[in-house]
Each structure stands twice: as structure tokens, then as C-alpha cells.
Amino acid sequence: MMWPFYLMALVAIISTIRVITNSNPVHALLSLIISLLAVAGIFFIVGAPFAGALEIIVYAGAIMVLFVFVVMMLNLGSHTVAQEKSWLTSETWAYPAAMSFIMGLILVWTLSHSTTDAVMGQQLIGPKQVGIALFTKYLLLVEVAALLLLASLVAAYHLGKRGLGDGQSENYSEDKKEQG
Structure with a gap:
């Protein structure tokens, strides 16, 4: 089945384009988080769950939270109260919610089917193979x-x-x- 891969790739591409074209830094960071999660989903689909888990933990987890905190600290001041209220509108959160919903559907579909149908690669690549490759070759x-x-x-x-x-x-x- 190739459609989960292509759907995740589409989510990643659209999210990455929104990162580049969005002028609001918080909206761009939300799109970047969605893009990184979609890339992690692609790693899971092609049979590299260790790389997908590292993508989620390192990039979407730690680094993006750091970026969000930096952006929040740089936007200090009384003029940001109105700006923060504009971020709470439904149109602001519609795109990230839609992309997250699509990724959730793919996740539920992938988990409900057997792993051999969902994995495109021939074998799963685990931490042992990654460690051997990194510390030898x-x-x-x-x-x-x-x-x-x-x-x-x-x-x-x-x-x-x-x-x-x-x-x-x-x-x-x-x-x-x-x-x-």
C-alpha cells in the first residue's frame, strides 16, 4: 500500500511550504512541527521506526519546543495581547488541526493493519543496525x-x-x- 506514504509526503510538503510562506513566526513553527511529524510518519511507513522516533523526540520535541519558547520570549510587551487573541481564532488553528487529523487517520489505519502491509521496506531498521553503521562505516x-x-x-x-x-x-x- 503506497497511499499512506504519499499522503504523509503531501502533508509534509504542504506544511513545509506554509513554513516558508507564513509571515507569523508562531504559525510557521506550528507548520514546521506538523512537517517534522509527517517526516517521522514517513520513516515509520518505510520501515525505519528508530529514525522516526528520533525525529519525533529530537526535532519535533526538543528543538521545536525551544524555538517556541524563544519566539514567545522575544514577543514580550503589551502590544502582543491583541496578537495573542488573534492566534486563538478558529481559522488560525484550522490548518494544523486538519493536517494533524490526516496524520492521525494514517496512524490509526497503519496500526489497525498488519505491520507487513504498512511497511514498504524489506526489513525493519532498529537501533542495533543504526549503531553498527554509525560506529563502523x-x-x-x-x-x-x-x-x-x-x-x-x-x-x-x-x-x-x-x-x-x-x-x-x-x-x-x-x-x-x-x-x-
Whole structure:
């Protein structure tokens, strides 16, 4: 059965287009979450449940929640109350609700049928196969990615510390002048 795959792909494509064309950042983030969940559904359909679970946990779960919190923190102010009320209209939530409903129907259909009918691949790829591939064939790429992530973490720490430290040193020197 190919129709669940194509329907999930259609949901992912439409959601991704809405991410790019939407001017409201919160609506774009909702569309991005729907798109990432649809890609995870595609992973489940083609026989890679481990990749689908990682997609949901890492991207749709952790990173998107972080993006939503950042957008919410940047929109502080009294003018945002009217903007937040406009987000609660039914037309705002109609698209994400419709796409989620389609993905829910595909999930219910997939779970109600046997796994051999729903999986397009020949075999399921589990965590053991992913671990063996990552730490044998792709070990150098994993190490390079780890070093890049470590370097970016150290750079972000030092950039943030320098900005914080400058303000603290000025306040500290002013406090010392007042005291002395």
C-alpha cells in the first residue's frame, strides 16, 4: 500500500511550504512541527521506526519546543495581547488541526493493519543496525560532527560570557568607586 506514504509526503510538503510562506513566526513553527511529524510518519511507513522516533523526540520535541519558547520570549510587551487573541481564532488553528487529523487517520489505519502491509521496506531498521553503521562505516563523520558541536558549544559559551562579563565588570567598578 503506497497511499499512506504519499499522503504523509503531501502533508509534509504542504506544511513545509506554509513554513516558508507564513509571515507569523508562531504559525510557521506550528507548520514546521506538523512537517517534522509527517517526516517521522514517513520513516515509520518505510520501515525505519528508530529514525522516526528520533525525529519525533529530537526535532519535533526538543528543538521545536525551544524555538517556541524563544519566539514567545522575544514577543514580550503589551502590544502582543491583541496578537495573542488573534492566534486563538478558529481559522488560525484550522490548518494544523486538519493536517494533524490526516496524520492521525494514517496512524490509526497503519496500526489497525498488519505491520507487513504498512511497511514498504524489506526489513525493519532498529537501533542495533543504526549503531553498527554509525560506529563502523561512518565513525569519522560521527567524530567530526561531535567536534563541530563541541566547538559551537564552547564558542556560544564564550560569546555569552563575554557579553555578560562586560556588564558585570562595569557595574563592579562603579560599585567599587562608590564604596572607596
